[in-house]
Amino acid sequence: MEPTIFILIFAFLLAVWYLLWSQSRFVRLINALPGPKTLPILGNALDLINLNQQELNRKMSIEWVKKYGSLYRLSPSIHSMVIIAAPERMEEILRNPKYISKGSAYYPTSPYLSSSLPFATDDQYWRKSRRLLNPAFHIQVLNSYMNVFNEISVAASHEFEKAIEANNGGEFDIFHLMMGCAMDAICETVLGRKKLKKEDKEKLIWHWESLRYIIVQRYIKPWLQFNWLFELTALGHKNKIVMEGIIESSSKFVQCHRDSLKQESTEKEFKTKLNILQDESVNNNNNVSDITDFEKSKKKLGFMDLIVKECDVNGNYSEKEIAQEVATMVKVTQPAWGFETTGLAMIWFLYTIAKHPKHQQMIVDELDAVFGNEDRPCTLQDLTELKHLKYCIKETLRLYPSAPLIMRCLPEDVEIGEYTLPKGVTVGLSIYGMHHNPQVFPDPETFKPERFLPENCIGRHPFAFSPFSAGPRNCIGQKFAMLALQVILANLLRRYHFFVNPSAPEVMTLQDVTLNPNAPVKLVVSKR
Numbered sequence: 001m002e003p004t005i006f007i008l009i010f011a012f013l014l015a016v017w018y019l020l021w022s023q024s025r026f027v028r029l030i031n032a033l034p035g036p037k038t039l040p041i042l043g044n045a046l047d048l049i050n051l052n053q054q055e056l057n058r059k060m061s062i063e064w065v066k067k068y069g070s071l072y073r074l075s076p077s078i079h080s081m082v083i084i085a086a087p088e089r090m091e092e093i094l095r096n097p098k099y100i101s102k103g104s105a106y107y108p109t110s111p112y113l114s115s116s117l118p119f120a121t122d123d124q125y126w127r128k129s130r131r132l133l134n135p136a137f138h139i140q141v142l143n144s145y146m147n148v149f150n151e152i153s154v155a156a157s158h159e160f161e162k163a164i165e166a167n168n169g170g171e172f173d174i175f176h177l178m179m180g181c182a183m184d185a186i187c188e189t190v191l192g193r194k195k196l197k198k199e200d201k202e203k204l205i206w207h208w209e210s211l212r213y214i215i216v217q218r219y220i221k222p223w224l225q226f227n228w229l230f231e232l233t234a235l236g237h238k239n240k241i242v243m244e245g246i247i248e249s250s251s252k253f254v255q256c257h258r259d260s261l262k263q264e265s266t267e268k269e270f271k272t273k274l275n276i277l278q279d280e281s282v283n284n285n286n287n288v289s290d291i292t293d294f295e296k297s298k299k300k301l302g303f304m305d306l307i308v309k310e311c312d313v314n315g316n317y318s319e320k321e322i323a324q325e326v327a328t329m330v331k332v333t334q335p336a337w338g339f340e341t342t343g344l345a346m347i348w349f350l351y352t353i354a355k356h357p358k359h360q361q362m363i364v365d366e367l368d369a370v371f372g373n374e375d376r377p378c379t380l381q382d383l384t385e386l387k388h389l390k391y392c393i394k395e396t397l398r399l400y401p402s403a404p405l406i407m408r409c410l411p412e413d414v415e416i417g418e419y420t421l422p423k424g425v426t427v428g429l430s431i432y433g434m435h436h437n438p439q440v441f442p443d444p445e446t447f448k449p450e451r452f453l454p455e456n457c458i459g460r461h462p463f464a465f466s467p468f469s470a471g472p473r474n475c476i477g478q479k480f481a482m483l484a485l486q487v488i489l490a491n492l493l494r495r496y497h498f499f500v501n502p503s504a505p506e507v508m509t510l511q512d513v514t515l516n517p518n519a520p521v522k523l524v525v526s527k528r
């Protein structure tokens with residue numbers, strides 16, 4: 001066939017398809033919502049494509065919320081999306097156990113991570129995994145990590161000392177130092193106490209940074225949303241390499257943990273260990289003569305123990321599935337997830353309190369009252385007394401939620417106010433937009449930790465502050481993250497003061513899978 005005829009037929013079919021599609025009930029319901037003007041087929045792609053990631057964040061989370069309200073539509077391409085930035089509306093979606101599906105919203109990572117907890121699109125599989133992994137984040141398990149968090153703070157303090165020396169007391173970028181610290185916190189606890197070598201850490205960070213870039217590119221460039229086309233591009237090729245690297249390093253974590261469990265055990269003893277570990281109160285009738293250490297510790301199963309057990313003992317997970325779970329636990333991106341979300345929270349916290357010396361001093365006063373001159377580890381009891389520290393962490397997570405936008409795919413029509421959100425639509429829940437919405441938090445751009453004093457929370461909608469999302473599919477690592485943040489940041493502030501160079505330009509946020517800084521986060525750090 002002549003190429004011209006082929007093109008004409010293709011254009012005709014596309015026009016017919018577009019005409020039918022644009023008359024559909026789905027499109028009519030979406031178009032009833034306020035939102036920026038769309039172009040045929042391209043939707044809002046032209047609005048988005050010309051923006052850099054910093055402008056994209058402002059536009060989506062602040063400008064358009066102001067212009068169109070806290071419920072508006074956006075069409076990055078033919079895939080329309082509804083953005084929500086108000087707690088009452090978010091609650092209607094997040095609280096409902098029927099609306100836990102992410103649909104294909106997180107497809108840019110598939111097929112590699114499609115069956116890990118944060119990305120699972122199959123509801124049944126998600127329920128199975130969530131039920132299985134919940135005990136690994138039980139408060140008793142988390143409390144057993146206190147020592148590790150204290151040790152990691154000491155190691156991070158040494159790194160700061162080296163950086164201060166290397167920079168002759170001048171400013172330096174804290175990004176990689178704090179990311180490494182958060183990665184250690186996850187690796188040495190949830191991932192089975194494995195210490196990573198510097199080069200392995202750097203490789204993992206590179207993998208996840210590349211993946212983040214790829215995901216954003218696929219959202220804003222509509223042609224990359226076709227898998228077959230994407231795979232033909234240089235970006236598709238890079239995606240393959242990156243994902244294979246991530247899965248490979250995750251499999252190594254699993255193998256390493258399995259080896260350490262198996263060490264000096266027969267196969268039978270190994271399986272018995274895993275079974276015994278699961279029981280909170282170990283039954284004396286068990287045949288446990290050879291596992292007395294485990295019996296004594298009465299330990300609950302950690303994340304790695306649980307998934308190795310499910311694979312090796314119960315056969316409920318394949319080797320590939322557990323590698324995917326481990327991969328997302330390392331990064332737990334989207335949002336989701338793990339070292340990056342926690343590392344970013346630490347970075348934004350240090351930057352923010354460096355910019356607000358009054359609040360830094362209030363935390364330091366509190367630390368001095370609790371620890372005096374003692375150089376001892378931080379305990380759970382200490383944390384209950386470090387109230388201003390907690391308010392500052394919460395206010396940082398309000399201003400800089402590590403996961404700025406999360407998504408759900410609606411399995412049925414949902415009535416919200418005067419609008420009907422049609423079945424199958426992707427809802428983008430803008431945590432950043434809600435936290436910066438002046439109707440939810442007055443004077444939203446100002447750092448005011450006192451917002452979190454109990455008396456100031458009265459009357460605030462329970463979903464208004466949701467850095468960890470809310471409802472059945474909220475962050476499984478929320479308590480872990482808060483504990484790690486409090487211990488590590490308290491210990492750093494016991495040893496160092498943090499300042500910003502007053503003439504340095506402000507560090508801004510980038511609209512990304514996670515909320516990253518647009519420039520190096522340079523601080524002047526001095527010993528207390």
Ligand code: HEM
Binds near residue numbers: 118130
């Ligand atoms: C400051 C730190 C953190 C923040 C702000 C954060 C935020 C979030 C958010 C907003 C979600 C919901 C995503 C969605 O609904 O699409 C989520 C999910 C998740 N987070 Fe976190 N997270 C943090 C730390 C962690 C840590 C330390 C872990 C694990 C050790 C973790 C593990 C997960 C997992 C597995 C999910 C998926 C849960 C599910 O789909 O059932 N997160 N996180």
